[in-house]
Structures are given as structure tokens and as C-alpha cells.
Amino acid sequence: MSDVIRLxxxxxxxxxxxxxxPRSESGRVYEVSDSKGQWLANAPLGTRKDTRDAVxxxxxxxxxxxxxxxxxxxxxxxxxxxxxxxRREQFAAEVAAAEGLGAKKAAALVDxxxxxxxxxxxxxxxVAQIAGAANPVAGPYFNLSLPEPTGVVGIVAPQTGYGHSFxxxxxxxxPAIATGNTVVVAAAADAPLPALSLGEVLATSDVxxxxxxxxxxxxxxxxxxxxxxxxxxxxxxxxxxxxxxxGAAAVLEAAAADTLKRVLRPAVDPSAQDWTSAPGTDxxxxxxxxxxxxxxxxx
Amino acid sequence: MAKNKxxxxxxxxxxxLFGYAPAPxxxxxxxxxxxxxxxxxGGQFVDSSGSEALKTVNPATEQVLAEFAQGTEEDVDRAxxxxxxxxxxxxxxxGSERAKYLYRIARIIQERSRELAVLExxxxxxxxxxxxxxxxxxxxxxxxxYAGWADKLxxxxxxxxxxxxxxxAQVIPWNFPLMMLAWxxxPALATGNTVVLKPAETTPLTALxxxxxxxxxxxxxxxxxxxTGDGRTGAALTAHPDVNKVAFTGSTNVGRSIARQLAGxxxxxxxxxxxxAANIVFDDAPIDQAVEGIVNGIFFNQGHVCCAxxxxxxxxxxxxxxxxxxxxxxxxxxxGDPLDKNTDIxxxxxxxxxxxxxELTAAGEAEGAERWSPACExxxxxxxxxxxxxxxxxxxxxIAQEEIFGPVLSVLTFRTPDEAVAKANNTPFxxxxxxxxxxxxRILWMADRLxxxxxxxxxxxxxxxTSPFGGYKESGYGREGGRHGxxxxxxx
Numbered sequence: 001m002s003d004v005i006r007l008x009x010x011x012x013x014x015x016x017x018x019x020x021x022p023r024s025e026s027g028r029v030y031e032v033s034d035s036k037g038q039w040l041a042n043a044p045l046g047t048r049k050d051t052r053d054a055v056x057x058x059x060x061x062x063x064x065x066x067x068x069x070x071x072x073x074x075x076x077x078x079x080x081x082x083x084x085x086x087r088r089e090q091f092a093a094e095v096a097a098a099e100g101l102g103a104k105k106a107a108a109l110v111d112x113x114x115x116x117x118x119x120x121x122x123x124x125x126x127v128a129q130i131a132g133a134a135n136p137v138a139g140p141y142f143n144l145s146l147p148e149p150t151g152v153v154g155i156v157a158p159q160t161g162y163g164h165s166f167x168x169x170x171x172x173x174x175p176a177i178a179t180g181n182t183v184v185v186a187a188a189a190d191a192p193l194p195a196l197s198l199g200e201v202l203a204t205s206d207v208x209x210x211x212x213x214x215x216x217x218x219x220x221x222x223x224x225x226x227x228x229x230x231x232x233x234x235x236x237x238x239x240x241x242x243x244x245x246x247g248a249a250a251v252l253e254a255a256a257a258d259t260l261k262r263v264l265r266p267a268v269d270p271s272a273q274d275w276t277s278a279p280g281t282d283x284x285x286x287x288x289x290x291x292x293x294x295x296x297x298x299x
Numbered sequence: 300m301a302k303n304k305x306x307x308x309x310x311x312x313x314x315x316l317f318g319y320a321p322a323p324x325x326x327x328x329x330x331x332x333x334x335x336x337x338x339x340x341g342g343q344f345v346d347s348s349g350s351e352a353l354k355t356v357n358p359a360t361e362q363v364l365a366e367f368a369q370g371t372e373e374d375v376d377r378a379x380x381x382x383x384x385x386x387x388x389x390x391x392x393x394g395s396e397r398a399k400y401l402y403r404i405a406r407i408i409q410e411r412s413r414e415l416a417v418l419e420x421x422x423x424x425x426x427x428x429x430x431x432x433x434x435x436x437x438x439x440x441x442x443x444x445y446a447g448w449a450d451k452l453x454x455x456x457x458x459x460x461x462x463x464x465x466x467x468a469q470v471i472p473w474n475f476p477l478m479m480l481a482w483x484x485x486p487a488l489a490t491g492n493t494v495v496l497k498p499a500e501t502t503p504l505t506a507l508x509x510x511x512x513x514x515x516x517x518x519x520x521x522x523x524x525x526x527t528g529d530g531r532t533g534a535a536l537t538a539h540p541d542v543n544k545v546a547f548t549g550s551t552n553v554g555r556s557i558a559r560q561l562a563g564x565x566x567x568x569x570x571x572x573x574x575x576a577a578n579i580v581f582d583d584a585p586i587d588q589a590v591e592g593i594v595n596g597i598f599f600n601q602g603h604v605c606c607a608x609x610x611x612x613x614x615x616x617x618x619x620x621x622x623x624x625x626x627x628x629x630x631x632x633x634x635g636d637p638l639d640k641n642t643d644i645x646x647x648x649x650x651x652x653x654x655x656x657x658e659l660t661a662a663g664e665a666e667g668a669e670r671w672s673p674a675c676e677x678x679x680x681x682x683x684x685x686x687x688x689x690x691x692x693x694x695x696x697x698i699a700q701e702e703i704f705g706p707v708l709s710v711l712t713f714r715t716p717d718e719a720v721a722k723a724n725n726t727p728f729x730x731x732x733x734x735x736x737x738x739x740x741r742i743l744w745m746a747d748r749l750x751x752x753x754x755x756x757x758x759x760x761x762x763x764x765t766s767p768f769g770g771y772k773e774s775g776y777g778r779e780g781g782r783h784g785x786x787x788x789x790x791x
Contacts, residue, residue, distance in 0.1 A: 250563025
């Protein structure tokens with residue numbers, strides 16, 4: 001009798017588009033390494049076409065997701081936290097590898113990411129009460145302003161800063177979808193594995209397909225497609241850290257101007273961004289439109 | 300000014316239904332108009348560094364009212380420097396004191412409202428009825444409203460002690476010259492910013508008169524600076540490296556180019572751009588009220604309104620009845636001398652705008668839509684356009700897609716609420732929309748689905764300083780008015 005060494009079953013990381021897990025249409029992958037340069041996995045090399053497919057899925061999901069009740073969206077976001085709690089160790093290991101952190105620190109970051117879903121789950125049915133208004137106009141009119149989701153938000157996920165690979169990612173996705181937007185995320189190019197795994201969590205959390213779409217690949221391929229796409233309404237450039245070239249924030253912002261997208265610019269120093277700090281409401285309020293409705297009052 | 304009187308004598312008689320005696324406002328009430336104007340920088344009227352001068356004409360007579368400076372890059376730089384210099388003290392002033400300056404300005408505007416209303420009418424071509432009863436009351440109200448915010452910003456929902464952005468560059472259009480100035484300057488000053496404002500090149504006079512009001516109010520030098528000129532001056536202003544905030548109201552194309560210009564600059568930007576609003580009338584709507592709303596929606600201010608209800612979507616079953624009533628009403632509209640208190644539709648603001656309206660309406664006919672206007676005489680001098688209705692318009696027609704910015708209404712039909720929503724939203728714009736129906740649940744259902752920043756139900760073209768205004772999609776971003784309007788001028 002000899003001990004048989006059991007091989008681990010390795011995961012094939014795939015994109016997350018329209019609630020499904022396709023490979024890249026390019027049929028290509030790229031190597032993802034840990035902070036010491038050790039190979040971790042092959043990630044799909046997402047393309048412009050993959051990004052456009054994801055925008056289609058995100059657009060198709062807007063009506064249903066924006067139309068669901070705020071209470072229901074809150075329950076779905078809370079469900080994400082529940083699912084994540086059950087896979088805490090997996091994500092801690094992925095974050096540790098992605099950011100070169102010790103197990104304890106990585107686990108703490110995952111815990112915070114779980115808590116961040118809970119934070120935003122609670123906001124879904126309150127945001128209209130802090131962002132809306134009953135306006136006392138000088139006349140016999142009922143006048144109400146309400147926030148509505150902007151629509152499809154393209155997100156260049158954080159690529160630097162402590163906790164960027166997962167806590168940072170959750171910190172940009174959750175507020176956008178909490179208010180009823182759908183998103184297409186260009187995952188951090190060097191640390192895409194926690195993002196691709198998040199897709200698996202979302203798929204089992206009652207998040208409708210297409211609400212969150214996650215593409216891995218080169219930022220300079222994916223981000224310009226999001227910036228110029230006619231059917232993307234807003235652009236979160238948090239992870240646009242390239243100094244120049246097609247993935248640079250200024251270039252993307254200029255491309256977004258053609259369709260007058262709402263643009264959330266990156267931090268002045270993205271690498272100094274600490275994703276563990278309290279999120280506040282800035283991101284929650286970033287991808288909202290204010291609609292004001294007038295109606296006469298009378299007998 | 301005597302020449303204006305002559306024009307009044309030449310005014311067309313009213314339409315066939317009513318006869319009105321002329322009720323002219325006196326052009327002299329506009330006060331003295333100088334033969335030439337410089338800029339208002341650092342509390343002084345100063346000459347331009349360049350020699351180019353532009354002329355502003357009375358669009359109802361084509362007579363030159365005054366010359367004014369074409370602002371150069373050097374002028375813009377001087378104005379931005381003055382605003383920068385003033386920013387420290389102004390932003391450090393207690394909010395309660397800033398508020399008092401704004402209250403003073405609001406009061407002086409009320410005192411001088413007749414003068415300003417007449418001057419606005421002469422420079423812009425809009426009827427005195429509108430400048431007197433709409434523009435000027437709104438201007439004063441805007442300053443009064445934002446004055447009150449200046450010492451209450453801690454409670455505005457942006458966290459404790461929100462800070463101003465800095466120097467704001469503000470570029471405004473010609474359709475509501477003084478009101479647009481108020482929409483821009485009042486919130487900027489209340490929040491502690493200093494401003495450089497460029498009025499439109501066809502309507503600089505009320506902004507320059509406002510500069511005098513700033514002096515009367517004792518406003519510290521450099522807090523408000525006014526630089527005149529055309530798009531070149533505007534581009535120099537929005538591109539100036541020491542500007543922290545750009546606010547623009549105007550065309551979507553210029554808005555796009557400003558957004559592109561500012562990419563990577565970290566300047567804060569708010570844009571209020573074009574529109575192609577659907578005014579949707581259901582078969583249960585009270586027809587007479589709807590007709591008034593349609594008329595107000597498209598013929599208010601000669602249709603020079605970004606949120607004008609320029610697409611009438613009428614439920615097929617009442618199309619004939621509604622159009623008949625609408626045509627009857629349109630026949631009573633009085634087109635002519637803006638200074639006549641009975642005038643409903645004044646002059647088109649400029650020859651350029653008249654050419655654009657003419658070109659687009661010709662395209663409407665060429666593409667197969669049917670054109671109708673009531674019979675009305677137009678004055679021989681000046682820029683005029685008859686109130687015009689197009690029926691048989693399809694969604695692909697240019698007159699259904701492009702902003703005409705004139706007194707031209709395109710009529711389309713629908714059968715179901717779903718179809719109305721689809722057609723209403725079938726535009727890259729998203730500024731405003733109108734709904735006419737007696738059914739409350741349908742109003743709310745429609746309001747929820749229309750992609751527009753302002754939805755008027757059983758009313759149209761209502762504005763208020765407490766009520767946020769601004770667009771979805773390519774109608775721009777940011778809101779003006781209300782608590783929401785503070786955000787554009789705070790570092791939040």
C-alpha cells in the first residue's frame with residue numbers, strides 16, 4: 001500500500017457576463033502571478049468584443065434591476081454578503097496572493113468587504129430620502145425631486161491602494177448597483193482573480209444576470225471601449241492609473257465627453273487610496289440622476 | 300430710441316379674432332445704453348486689451364444698440380486673476396455676511412426690475428410680458444433663495460463645513476440672459492466662490508447692467524467679473540488653468556467640446572445642454588388646458604428654450620380634435636413688437652438663429668412633414684418667425700430629432716402608453732417632458748419611465764429656485780436650483 005498523492009482540482013477562471021461564465025471570445029488567456037512572481041492561474045484575456053457583449057448584457061438588465069423595489073435590491077445585496085461569508089477563506093487566500101499580504105490581514109480585508117455589502121444593502125431604500133427633496137415652490141404645485149439610476153456604468157476597477165483587489169472592487173461595484181445601475185467592470189489587470197471569483201458569488205446571490213459583468217484583461221483594451229461606448233451612461237475611472245496611452249484617465253475622460261458620460265475621476269494619488277476607510281455616501285450618490293416632477297394642486 | 304417708436308408704428312395689426320390697441324412699454328425705461336462697453340473686472344469697467352469690438356443689435360429692429368469688447372485671452376486672464384485675488388477674503392467671509400450681499404443684490408434687482416425687463420426685451424427680442432412677469436421675478440427669487448443658503452451650508456447634506464471650489468468660469472446663453480446669470484452667479488457666490496461670467500455675444504447688456512448692481516450692493520471687487528465676447532472668449536475662459544470650476548449652459552455640441560477640453564484637468568464641470576422634449580397628451584386630457592400647455596411649452600420665449608416641448612405626442616384618437624383646438628389657439632398668438640405688452644411672440648434673437656430655424660423647417664417640408672402656420676403679418680425689419688406646426692412627422696425626421704430652438708412644433712402620434720414612452724425617450728436628449736392626462740396612476744407610471752430631468756404633469760415650463768433643473772443623457776449633467784444646485788459649487 002502506498003499513499004496516493006491527490007492532485008488539487010484547479011479552477012478555470014472565466015469572465016462573468018450576463019449571469020454566465022464565458023471564456024473570452026479571443027480564446028486567449030494571460031498569466032496571473034502573485035506578488036513574488038509565482039504563477040497563480042491563467043485569466044481570460046478579455047477583448048473589446050467581450051466588453052461590448054457585457055455592455056449589451058448590462059443594458060438588458062437595467063429595466064429589471066432599476067425597476068425592482070429598493071427593499072428587494074437591499075435583500076439581494078445582503079444575500080451577497082451571506083454568500084461571501086461562506087467563502088471567506090477562499091477569498092482571503094486569493095487576496096493574500098494578489099496583494100502579497102499575510103493571511104490575517106487578507107482575511108480582515110475580506111471581512112470588511114462582506115461588511116461593505118451589508119452597508120450598501122441597507123442604503124438601497126434610504127438613498128432616495130437623503131438625495132430626494134420635496135421642493136416648496138412659490139405656487140400651487142406639488143414638486144418632488146427623486147434620484148434615479150444613471151443606467152449602465154463602466155467601471156475601471158481599482159488597481160492600487162491597500163485592499164484594492166477585493167475590498168476596493170466591492171467598494172466600487174456595490175454602491176453603483178445599490179441604486180439600481182448595472183455595471184461592466186474592467187477588473188484590475190494584475191489582480192483579476194478575486195474579481196472573477198466574485199462573479200461566482202454574485203451568480204448564486206439572486207443578483208439578476210447582467211447586473212454585474214466582470215471582464216479581465218488589459219486595461220488599455222477594455223477601458224477605452226467602456227469610455228467610448230454609446231450605450232454606457234457613466235464611467236468610474238478609479239483604476240485608470242496609467243500615466244499615458246489609451247488607458248490613461250485623461251484620454252478616457254476625453255473619449256467619454258463624446259457621449260457626455262458622467263465621469264467619476266480617479267483619486268489624485270490612487271496608490272494612496274485606503275479602501276479600509278469608511279465609504280461614506282460619495283460613491284452611492286455618484287451615479288444618480290435627479291428627476292423633478294411638477295403637478296398642479298387644485299380642486 | 301426714437302427709432303424704436305417708429306417700429307412700433309409699423310407693427311402688424313392683430314390676428315382676425317381680436318383687435319388690441321398698442322400698449323407699448325417705453326424703451327427709455329431701459330435706462331442709458333452706452334455706445335460702447337468694456338469688461339467688468341475687479342470692480343471696474345475696463346477696456347479690452349484688444350481692439351476688436353462686437354455689436355449687439357435689437358433683433359426686433361436690427362438697429363445697433365451698443366458695441367462691446369471681444370474679450371481676449373489677456374482679458375480673460377486679467378479677470379481670472381481678479382477673481383482669484385478676491386477668492387480668499389470672499390470665501391473666508393462668514394456665510395451670514397455673504398448672504399447679506401446676495402439679499403442686497405436681490406432687492407436692487409427688484410427695485411430696478413422695470414429697467415432690466417425693458418433692457419432685456421430690447422437686447423434679446425423677447426416680449427416685455429415675459430421679461431416683466433417671468434425673467435425678472437425669477438432672477439430676484441434666485442438670488443433671494445441662494446442668499447439664504449450661504450450661512451446654512453453645514454446643513455445642506457454635504458458634510459460639515461463644505462468648501463467652495465474656487466474660481467468659477469461661467470458661460471451662459473442668450474435665451475434668458477439675466478436669468479441664466481442668476482442661475483449661475485447666485486449659487487456660486489452663496490457657496491463662497493468667485494466668478495468670471497461670459498454672457499452670450501448677442502445679449503451682453505443686462506449682464507453689464509448687473510455689474511452696476513454689484514457695485515451698488517457694495518460687493519467686494521473681483522467677486523463677480525464679466526468678460527464679454529463670442530465663443531473664442533468662452534473657450535479661453537473655460538480653458539484657463541487657474542479656473543477650478545466650469546459651468547456652461549448652451550448647445551450640446553459646445554458642451555461636448557468643453558467636456559473634452561477639460562478631460563484630465565480636474566476642473567469641476569456642470570453642463571445644461573440641449574433638449575427635444577416630448578409633450579404627451581392622452582385622450583382623457585382636458586383639451587383646453589392641454590392646448591394652453593402645448594402653446595406655453597413651445598411658443599414661450601419664441602421657442603428659444605432648451606426644455607421646450609418641441610415634440611407633441613398626441614394619442615391618435617384625439618389627434619383631430621386637439622390639432623383643431625391648437626390651430627385655433629395659435630391663430631390668436633400675437634407676433635410683433637417685443638415692447639408691446641400684448642405681444643405673445645417677440646423677435647428671433649439673431650439672424651443666425653433665424654437661419655437655423657429656417658433651414659430646419661425647410662428640411663421638415665423636404666422630408667415630407669406637413670407645415671402649417673396661422674396667417675399673421677410680420678414686421679418688415681427685424682428677425683421674425685411665424686409660430687409653426689408640423690404634422691405627419693416621423694421619428695426619423697430631422698425636425699423630430701434635432702433641437703430647432705424656435706417656435707416650431709413637431710406633432711407625432713401614439714396609441715398606447717408604452718408607445719408614448721418609447722417615442723418620448725427616442726432621443727439622445729433628456730432634459731424635460733410633459734404629460735397631460737386626468738389619470739393619476741398613469742401620470743406616475745409615465746413620470747417613472749420618462750428619461751428626463753424635469754417632468755411636468757398637467758403643466759409645462761414651470762421653474763422655481765427651490766426646484767432642481769437639469770438633464771439626463773446628452774442634455775448634460777449637474778442640477779441648478781434647490782439644495783441640489785449647491786453641489787456644483789462645493790468641493791464635494
